[in-house]
Amino acid sequence: MGNVIMGHADLISNKERGNSLFLIVLILIVAVFLFGFFGLAAFLKRRDRNRTVDDLTRFMFSHPERFSLTIIQNDQILLNHNGSKMFPLASTVKILFLLAFVHEVRKNQISFNDTVSIIEIDKFYIPNTDGGAHDNWKSKENIGQTVTMKEVLIGMMRYSSNACTDYIYLRVGKDNIQKIIDKYLPDNHTPVFSINSSMLVAPYLKKYKKKKTKEISGYMKEMKQKYFMDISGETFDALVHGKAAPLISSLPSANHIEIQKEFTRKLPSSSSENYASLMYRLGTGDLLSEVEKGLLDEITGPPNPQAENRIWYKGGSTLFVMTSAIFKETASDSISLAFFIEDMNRLDMLWIDHVYQPFLQKITTEPLFRQQLIADLKDKL
Template identity: 30%
Template sequence: MLQKIGLKETKEDLLTFVKKNKKDVSVTIIENEDVLLEWNANQKTPLASTVKLVVLFHFVKAVSSGDIKLDEKVALADIERFYIDRTDGGAHTYWLEVNAFSEHATLLDVAKGMMQFSSNACTDYLIDLLDLEKINNRMKQAGLTEHDELMPLTPKLLWPAYVSDHEQDALKQMSGVSHEQYKSLMNEIFNIMKNDPEHKKMLEEKIMEKDLLSFRIQSLLTQKLTKSTTNQYAHFMKRLQDELLTTEEKRLFSQIVLGETLKTEKDQYIWYKGGATLFVFTAALYRKTDISSISISLFINDPKAKNSHWIGEVFNEFMLTAAMDQNFRQRLIQAFTT
């Protein structure tokens, strides 16, 4: 009997997976002006890094209005305040390696670090610079009403160490907090990260030494992430092109977001951002050609993290194929409609 040894899962396996696990999937597909598929489209899911699209939207508007300048220099040390070692899949370190900065990066570099490398430290630097309240206000104005308010990404990782030395006790203390208490705690930890490097270092070391990012704690932290729906994100991506951004702003958005390198001759725009934790995979993708446009948002919940080891390997390719290949897209739609 042949065994599946050394064969990697493919986008076809993921298509089979979503068919079999429809209750854990939400998806919205808009082609031109028509909504082709809405499945669990209003089910709120933790966004992971897909939320960075909202930060980029505000960043582009802030550049456009002259509040910030793309070539403004930022000390790397100021960004490092928001970096927590071994917590972002190597994204931040990779951004630094590829660019080989000396001691400074430009704001444009930092924005690319957030979107193309998915550095959480770059993201939190920009959140701090741009002002969280302003980002949240602009998000609502842009029609993202079924969207939790944005919070900084990195403080939650230090939260277990901030409240306890022991995993069990940390879990107990973290489980019962109200939203307002959580928000207040995140502000406190964010301020430590910005202003008290010694305290931050101590919390970081404690996280590693005491194993305070256990499976159960990571599960709880995922549920605390900013949540939204595929309906919101598919429509948001389309509206960025249709009405929310000027031609000049679209050019800048395209320059920063992941996608420019994926374009074919037919494409005017490809905008893409995915996000993942052990327990969720999320993405929003917009593609515009001379004759059509496609907006797809897909979120997958994997509450026991049984499939995260392979879904992450094929998720981006799956999304791109759904946008580029009409036949594959049709099969995805049929998975939910037949």
């Protein structure tokens, strides 16, 4: 009997040792995996931090299909790589919102000096969706309880506040913004809508269409553009009337990266040749009066402009695209450019984000860099 008990005990002991050994091996495997994962993450972060403008130019040579760049100087198109290719614009489309506002001022429908309570702007604010743009505008511009429309436009253009943008969209009206597109960019431009409220389409689908989070990206991918825009209109109305809180609160749970990718693809889209041409015409032509150009200097130019130079800029980005349109004028040159780049896998966008602005700075301010880049792109692509 004792031998039976001892044998049974040995079996239990062996089983426990086996389980313990398995657990130790499993822990070691997990530890090695975590060490490797975080080690790789640290390496990639360090590598990305050391990327330069030269890395971006090499990326452009290696992936010519993933960017478009149009450069116009002194009435000549110097480069038009993938100029007609359509890209999601992100916040660069806000240029058209500003132009629509200028046209409404001409018709005496609105004024740059009109005032509005900041409460009316803040009701369009969706937390954690604009990279701090709205808060930066309020703090750096010392925004009080009442703001002028000019200050709201600065919030939209210089700081890229989406809340300011939605308020301009409300005051100017979708139809009037669309008229600007039809007038100035009749080709290769998809219809405009509220890009701020469209971020609430995913939680709308989750709440009202009972879609599970894992289903939403696929559903959005197959969704007709008009349906997406219609829902964006409903969520915009919810923001206007203070009824969007349930959608805003559920946004974090309906904001998976695949959903954001499909959201990006639904945004208003156009081409670099469209936006480079528009910026050049605005700066050098008679589309704007000299007074209006002066106002654009104040609204979309740098906070402390150089007296001898004029520079207008608007850029935009999502996790998957970066876009920009620029006009610069000096005593000797007029130059415009539009540079759009996409990375739907997001493997490169993490580091491109760090060098994108330095690249734009070099291409607009350093003639030798610009000339060499144009020559290299024409030669290699």
